[in-house]
Amino acid sequence: MNRPNATCGNTARARDSLTNAPGPNPPVDDRSKNLGSARLAGTACAGAAVCTDAVPSPLPTVARALHLHVLGSGSRGNCALVEGPQGLIMIDDGFSRREVLARMHELDLNENDVRALVLTHEHSDHVSGVSVWVKRWEGRLFASQGTPDARKYLACLPFETFGPGEEFEVAGVRVQTFPTTHDVVNPVGFRFSCQGDAIGYVTDTGTLPPGAMSLLHDARILAIESNHDVPMLRTGSYPRHLQDRIISELGHLSNEQAAGALRELVTDRTEHVIAMHISQENNRPSLAVRALAAAVNAKLDNELGSTATLERSEGLPALRIRAAGQNRPISIL
Ligand SMILES: [Zn+2]
Ligand SMILES: [Zn+2]
Numbered sequence: 001m002n003r004p005n006a007t008c009g010n011t012a013r014a015r016d017s018l019t020n021a022p023g024p025n026p027p028v029d030d031r032s033k034n035l036g037s038a039r040l041a042g043t044a045c046a047g048a049a050v051c052t053d054a055v056p057s058p059l060p061t062v063a064r065a066l067h068l069h070v071l072g073s074g075s076r077g078n079c080a081l082v083e084g085p086q087g088l089i090m091i092d093d094g095f096s097r098r099e100v101l102a103r104m105h106e107l108d109l110n111e112n113d114v115r116a117l118v119l120t121h122e123h124s125d126h127v128s129g130v131s132v133w134v135k136r137w138e139g140r141l142f143a144s145q146g147t148p149d150a151r152k153y154l155a156c157l158p159f160e161t162f163g164p165g166e167e168f169e170v171a172g173v174r175v176q177t178f179p180t181t182h183d184v185v186n187p188v189g190f191r192f193s194c195q196g197d198a199i200g201y202v203t204d205t206g207t208l209p210p211g212a213m214s215l216l217h218d219a220r221i222l223a224i225e226s227n228h229d230v231p232m233l234r235t236g237s238y239p240r241h242l243q244d245r246i247i248s249e250l251g252h253l254s255n256e257q258a259a260g261a262l263r264e265l266v267t268d269r270t271e272h273v274i275a276m277h278i279s280q281e282n283n284r285p286s287l288a289v290r291a292l293a294a295a296v297n298a299k300l301d302n303e304l305g306s307t308a309t310l311e312r313s314e315g316l317p318a319l320r321i322r323a324a325g326q327n328r329p330i331s332i333l
Pocket of ligand 1: 075123126
């Protein structure tokens with residue numbers, strides 16, 4: 001890990017409690033009521049075992065110390081936030097500052113709680129908001145080696161860089177990285193872990209190499225790219241060379257590829273699968289959800305197929321599948 005020596009130190013600041021603050025806008029997740037006590041437990045306890053002893057829960061074996069907020073996902077902009085006991089870790093920033101703040105406000109999140117920003121890669125739909133964001137923010141910046149240098153406006157910022165496959169800790173969260181395959185310099189995906197809880201996050205990759213599969217496996221929340229439906233892409237308006245690029249190993253995961261991976265990645269612990277980076281031109285959220293649901297025998301919750309659920313035997317959490325949109329922020333608790 002290379003660390004800058006100037007302005008990029010740990011700027012831990014006094015922050016409002018994320019998890020205790022009541023808000024006028026409850027998170028979108030309709031299970032939020034049930035999870036309130038678990039969120040408090042995750043903040044107050046030193047470890048999952050302590051938490052489960054202290055707070056009676058219908059799902060005593062599952063730690064929920066982390067939450068994922070997707071502000072938007074797709075080729076017009078990407079930004080998500082991992083919420084842990086010590087604050088927020090932003091993944092990518094492909095929106096204007098104004099848009100980020102509006103969407104955070106909608107989810108009752110505070111910009112002062114953002115402790116770090118980590119990048120998956122340098123494509124503009126993931127980094128276009130970074131240079132403005134950092135003007136009024138002092139958290140730590142992380143990117144893989146070569147990523148900041150690939151964009152002029154990133155190269156001058158005090159990034160702490162890591163090699164794909166390396167890991168680091170920030171805001172009390174262990175961040176493991178793995179190489180993805182995309183047409184940029186050293187693209188990565190992440191596994192965030194804290195107090196026995198884990199979030200897997202991968203977008204913008206043409207394949208899922210073994211290292212990715214191993215770190216995405218058995219996460220409680222899995223955000224996985226489900227970019228395109230191959231027949232829609234092949235019969236759509238994109239020129240052939242662009243179709244080929246998207247389908248290539250350096251492009252994006254199709255619904256089919258994501259579904260195939262899901263069969264191996266999902267375990268009894270997995271509660272949420274989020275279809276990410278859905279193409280507006282070559283896919284539909286319902287197509288992605290249907291493909292992912294079929295892979296794990298989940299049932300569609302409605303005729304449209306906007307969400308799906310896999311009920312499990314008593315004592316095990318249900319698995320919910322949904323799609324992250326380009327315009328509507330969602331919270332996964
Ligand atoms: Zn992208
Ligand atoms: Zn990309």
